[in-house]
Amino acid sequence: MKISKKRQIVIAGAGLIGSTMAIALASKGLDVTVVDGTSEEDRIKRNKGRTYALSRTSKNLLINLDLWDPKRLKVSPIENIMLSTRKNSGETKRHLVEFKKQPHEVGPSSYMIEDFYLRKVLDSEINRNTKIQLINSTEVIEDETNSFETKIMLSDKSLISTEIFIISDGRESGFAKRLNKTFFKKNYNQLAIVGNLSHENEHKFVAHQLFLSGGPLAVLPLKGKRATFVWSLPIELGNKISKSKDEKFINHLKDNIGDILTNLSLIGEKKIFPLYLRFLRDTIDNRKVFIGDSAQAIHPLAGQGLNLGFRDVASLVDILLKGKKLGLDLGSNDLLKQYESWRSFDRISLATYTDFINTLFSNNNFYLKTLRELGMNALDRSDLLKSFFVKEAAGEYGNLPGLLKQ
Numbered sequence: 383m384k385i386s387k388k389r390q391i392v393i394a395g396a397g398l399i400g401s402t403m404a405i406a407l408a409s410k411g412l413d414v415t416v417v418d419g420t421s422e423e424d425r426i427k428r429n430k431g432r433t434y435a436l437s438r439t440s441k442n443l444l445i446n447l448d449l450w451d452p453k454r455l456k457v458s459p460i461e462n463i464m465l466s467t468r469k470n471s472g473e474t475k476r477h478l479v480e481f482k483k484q485p486h487e488v489g490p491s492s493y494m495i496e497d498f499y500l501r502k503v504l505d506s507e508i509n510r511n512t513k514i515q516l517i518n519s520t521e522v523i524e525d526e527t528n529s530f531e532t533k534i535m536l537s538d539k540s541l542i543s544t545e546i547f548i549i550s551d552g553r554e555s556g557f558a559k560r561l562n563k564t565f566f567k568k569n570y571n572q573l574a575i576v577g578n579l580s581h582e583n584e585h586k587f588v589a590h591q592l593f594l595s596g597g598p599l600a601v602l603p604l605k606g607k608r609a610t611f612v613w614s615l616p617i618e619l620g621n622k623i624s625k626s627k628d629e630k631f632i633n634h635l636k637d638n639i640g641d642i643l644t645n646l647s648l649i650g651e652k653k654i655f656p657l658y659l660r661f662l663r664d665t666i667d668n669r670k671v672f673i674g675d676s677a678q679a680i681h682p683l684a685g686q687g688l689n690l691g692f693r694d695v696a697s698l699v700d701i702l703l704k705g706k707k708l709g710l711d712l713g714s715n716d717l718l719k720q721y722e723s724w725r726s727f728d729r730i731s732l733a734t735y736t737d738f739i740n741t742l743f744s745n746n747n748f749y750l751k752t753l754r755e756l757g758m759n760a761l762d763r764s765d766l767l768k769s770f771f772v773k774e775a776a777g778e779y780g781n782l783p784g785l786l787k788q
Contacts, residue, residue, distance in 0.1 A: 399674030435685030
């Protein structure tokens with residue numbers, strides 16, 4: 383049996399959240415091992431074409447980790463956000479709310495970033511950083527915890543011992559199932575069709591959220607004359623539309639987005655994935671802590687999944703650094719309970735908010751439609767309310783951990 387030296391921290395999962403977690407901990411002088419069952423090339427290929435909305439505080443995290451390079455990351459700022467509705471395809475869209483950048487705001491409230499470029503930057507730093515040991519194409523097959531450490535057996539028969547085991551293995555977390563963790567799950571009976579577009583006109587860095595009779599459709603600006611879309615639809619309708627040939631699919635999009643973008647063409651393949659809310663009730667378990675999608679998978683409506691995971695990262699780093707300075711065991715239950723308590727409100731409130739908005743805008747009940755349009759009209763007339771929602775989207779609320787501050 384091969385035995386590696388003891389590592390202070392082991393992370394399962396080299397996705398965006400697990401990789402960022404490793405870099406953040408290594409930047410504070412901690413030794414980290416990252417284990418992932420796939421290769422670096424497979425991770426890039428699997429998520430090709432995926433895009434994310436990055437909040438202002440998430441940008442601060444990347445700045446503080448020396449990872450923010452707009453040219454390498456090819457980010458596109460979101461200057462304005464437009465919410466609109468349309469009852470039927472082909473009907474003129476009706477403006478509901480516009481969130482404009484205010485004169486006092488420093489920089490955009492959010493940015494669009496592509497998985498490929500963010501992953502390349504993270505992988506480059508992990509491969510360069512001597513504090514990080516990356517083990518690819520290897521799975522954790524067994525773990526055993528005692529009062530002092532967790533021993534982790536890998537599929538190559540090597541053994542790693544660690545103070546704390548951080549789990550970031552995605553929305554269908556195998557570790558959560560293995561540990562029989564209790565979680566709340568709500569199936570939306572929807573799927574999301576996602577993909578990228580080229581277009582002729584300028585998008586002017588405006589993000590559009592259209593609330594359609596079938597489900598919400600987001601059209602978001604990328605660098606250059608490109609955009610990304612996320613279209614949430616009932617499963618049967620979504621499967622039917624997603625299987626359309628490219629030309630027919632583009633016509634479906636044109637019917638629904640109107641003149642927002644012109645002369646559309648698909649870039650690469652469109653992808654579909656099921657939509658559900660999955661929320662882990664307890665994110666800690668005997669020297670283990672779940673972060674990112676392994677702890678909570680939410681509806682993509684608000685584009686906050688990556689930002690929520692980044693807030694997990696920054697908060698856990700603060701807690702572990704506090705423990706390190708006090709000479710505490712990094713995997714102690716008391717220390718991890720502080721993390722869980724700190725993250726509780728943010729996790730619950732965002733999961734509840736996205737669930738409520740999806741339910742409200744995916745329901746064609748006449749009274750609910752009237753109520754939501756009245757509410758949106760009231761929001762559009764209130765700069766105070768709009769400022770509140772912008773700050774929420776930017777992640778600038780509550781007790782922020784150090785890495786999220788500029």
